Amino acid sequence: MTRMTRDDCLALDAADPLAPLRAQFELPPDLIYLDGNSLGVLPRATAARVQDVVQREWGRDLIQSWNSAGWITLPQRIGDKIARLVGAQAGELVVADSTSANLFKVLSAAARIVCEDAPERRAIVSERSNFPTDLYIAESVCEALGWDLELLEPEAIGARLGPDVALLMLTHVNYRTGRMHDMPSLTAEAHAAGALAVWDLAHSAGAVPVDLRGADADFAVGCGYKYLNGGPGAPAFVWAHPRHAERFWQPLSGWMGHAAPFAFTPGYRPAAGIARYLCGTPPVLSLAALECGVDTVLAADAHGGMAALREKSIALTELFAALVEARCAGMGLVVVSPRDASERGSQVCLAPADREAKHAYAVVQALIARGVVGDFRAGDSSTPDILRFGFTPLYTRFVDAWDAVEHLRQVMQAEEWREARFNQRSAVT
Numbered sequence: 001m002t003r004m005t006r007d008d009c010l011a012l013d014a015a016d017p018l019a020p021l022r023a024q025f026e027l028p029p030d031l032i033y034l035d036g037n038s039l040g041v042l043p044r045a046t047a048a049r050v051q052d053v054v055q056r057e058w059g060r061d062l063i064q065s066w067n068s069a070g071w072i073t074l075p076q077r078i079g080d081k082i083a084r085l086v087g088a089q090a091g092e093l094v095v096a097d098s099t100s101a102n103l104f105k106v107l108s109a110a111a112r113i114v115c116e117d118a119p120e121r122r123a124i125v126s127e128r129s130n131f132p133t134d135l136y137i138a139e140s141v142c143e144a145l146g147w148d149l150e151l152l153e154p155e156a157i158g159a160r161l162g163p164d165v166a167l168l169m170l171t172h173v174n175y176r177t178g179r180m181h182d183m184p185s186l187t188a189e190a191h192a193a194g195a196l197a198v199w200d201l202a203h204s205a206g207a208v209p210v211d212l213r214g215a216d217a218d219f220a221v222g223c224g225y226k227y228l229n230g231g232p233g234a235p236a237f238v239w240a241h242p243r244h245a246e247r248f249w250q251p252l253s254g255w256m257g258h259a260a261p262f263a264f265t266p267g268y269r270p271a272a273g274i275a276r277y278l279c280g281t282p283p284v285l286s287l288a289a290l291e292c293g294v295d296t297v298l299a300a301d302a303h304g305g306m307a308a309l310r311e312k313s314i315a316l317t318e319l320f321a322a323l324v325e326a327r328c329a330g331m332g333l334v335v336v337s338p339r340d341a342s343e344r345g346s347q348v349c350l351a352p353a354d355r356e357a358k359h360a361y362a363v364v365q366a367l368i369a370r371g372v373v374g375d376f377r378a379g380d381s382s383t384p385d386i387l388r389f390g391f392t393p394l395y396t397r398f399v400d401a402w403d404a405v406e407h408l409r410q411v412m413q414a415e416e417w418r419e420a421r422f423n424q425r426s427a428v429t
């Protein structure tokens, strides 16, 4: 039970050392945006930067800009910035393609290592409620190799890591529940069992501290448009531990990952290191926007950095969960994210207390109509429907958490969600 008042939340905002970072964003007035885990907010710098790339670098300087404006090295330049957020060294991470495509590359490369070193290992182990695209990509990698994809509940994963397991593939923070895996210990368990560990950082990069090198992970991918604020469909990133980066070339052997793309020779020779994980020509306009987004996170360095972001993120999610439990008690919703902050990413998920209740989607729509943007993720036979609220410490205020819960309380109390307009489904939920 929390006795926090709205004035207490305003006082927390007034004392928040990260508060100045909110001015980096174009936030629509009167909107409480709790969906930065799906699409980060537009940074103020982005429109002018993209306009400059379009009008000056492209419009005036044209093809020279590949050299003069450094377009050709954008994947590495932005990769080095993201590396600082995930515990990788400069030169170990590049920006390329989508998370899905990058996952295919790293799973294929990791699988080739196992096929060579330990061909008796023929299973990829993952979590049943992992993000579907990760599972679909793993399915096709397994299909090509005649391997099995095994999906388990999180508690069962450690015990399954045995002599037939090739790869452990996990998303660090679960997209539905916000539950965060212990990356160092699961990676160590995978290694002790002789498997490699592949991590998806889609809901981690820019949201929670990650130390890929410290955890001794093998491969990682992550998303540019969520907590990195890179814009819709922003390019993703890919990292390989240097001990693996040069062992094979990844399966999408495009010319941008070639050792000498502009030699125009017929045979493929992979570039040294992570550069071989590039495939085709980099999307310059999208990269320009992504760099502005990544810079909004790096701007926190002057205010305590990732540790300060994490501290505020925990305070925000803790406050939201406690306020829901105190102010919406008995209204049919329960907090399903872990209540132990060390096991929680930067989001809080609610679910109908009655698993038969089908109003989660309509509740989210009623909140959106009131200017509180979260999202809905459909459940299935083993998981409940979810109301998902992401907290981005760069721009979310404590008073936003308070006001969001007050709107939720009113929606539930008046059963506003019953209105027909809140029960129409759109293509994107």
Ligand SMILES: *Cc1c(COP(=O)(O)O)cnc(C)c1O
Pocket: 098, 099, 100, 101, 131, 133, 134, 171, 175, 200, 202, 203, 223, 236
């Ligand atoms: C958001 C997300 C993706 C997105 O993949 P795209 O290829 O960008 O569509 C993949 N995996 C996870 C775990 C995600 O959260």
